[in-house]
Amino acid sequence: MGLNLNQLPSGTRIFIDSNIFLYIFLRHPRWGKSCQKFIQRTEEMDIQGIVDEFVYNEVMHKLMVTAIVNKLHCSPANAIAFVKKTRNFSKNFLHSRKQEKCSGR
Numbered sequence: 458m459g460l461n462l463n464q465l466p467s468g469t470r471i472f473i474d475s476n477i478f479l480y481i482f483l484r485h486p487r488w489g490k491s492c493q494k495f496i497q498r499t500e501e502m503d504i505q506g507i508v509d510e511f512v513y514n515e516v517m518h519k520l521m522v523t524a525i526v527n528k529l530h531c532s533p534a535n536a537i538a539f540v541k542k543t544r545n546f547s548k549n550f551l552h553s554r555k556q557e558k559c560s561g562r
Contacts, residue, residue: 462495470505475515482520531559 465471477495480488499506525536539559540546 462491463498465495465498465504467503468505470507473499473506473508473512475512475519478512478516479519482516483523525559529559535559 462477473496477492479485480492481496483489485492496506498504521540522533522536525531525539526533529536529539531539536559
């Protein structure tokens with residue numbers, strides 16, 4: 458059994474992976490609150506959290522796919538295919554109220 462995030466000693470320097478942010482943003486029933494407390498400790502400078510651009514990109518990508526899945530009621534694979542084939546995706550889709558179809562074709 459590993460160390461609980463909330464048991465990290467003050468002053469610890471730690472890399473924060475994408476799952477921590479995703480558990481918070483997606484309100485994970487088991488880990489969300491624990492991760493939120495962990496991030497709060499970094500905000501209070503009790504511990505030092507390190508994040509790189511790969512984590513940022515992964516979190517943004519997964520949140521975007523989740524938003525499409527929720528809005529269009531499709532699978533994650535079809536949501537990704539939809540983004541790939543939709544020109545100016547963020548401009549045209551995210552701001553549109555029109556119901557699009559999400560399929561892998």
